[in-house]
Amino acid sequence: MLDEELLSTHLQELRRGTVVLACLLILEQPNYGYALLDLLGRRGFAVDANTLYPLLRRLEKQGLLAADWNTEESRPRKFYRTSEKGLALADVLSRDWSELDTAFRTLKGGS
Template sequence: MADANEHLDKIMQELRRGTITIGALSQLSEPQYGYSLVTMLHEKGIHVEPGTLYPLLRRLEKQGLLDSTWDTNESRPRKYYVLSKTGKEVFDLLVVEWKNIAASMDQVIENKRGDENGDD
């Protein structure tokens, strides 16, 4: 079983890598700073480490999917990220793609179950 868990960990890591991007974009119609985003996602059951999310936000900003502003009014300066115009378009397209993937995967997995039940 320990062996299976090890495999699972590796595969889940790969699987999460892509979904985190979608997760982050989904929460950024309103400006958020890094840690508030971590908490928000956490509450919704998406666990992402700050050490992964912070560099990701920067990368998305560099790619032009996010805009950022520094807020220096609070007790400590915070960088707020929000979807750019391109970011919005990309996110909408991603959602469609994701739904397709999810639907296909569901079908594939359900079929498999059906087969197994059939064998019984």
């Protein structure tokens, strides 16, 4: 049986890169941070707010996300959306993910 701490560490490492791709795909439709946090969780990508917000800022700085402030509501919110550069990266990462999935299935004797 696996040690819980060991399992947690390796699952975290495995999921770390997938959150970037998940954000790029989900944010093809503009959304704000808290709603994205909830949506990611409901779609199986549990991520902590202390991880997500720095990630969003980094992706914005890299030009992969565009952001605009919505001040029409009582509480201003920063809405993020995937930029053209981000869409191109998401396409490449999705293809690579698919190839990796195929390779893992081959290793497990699935094909």
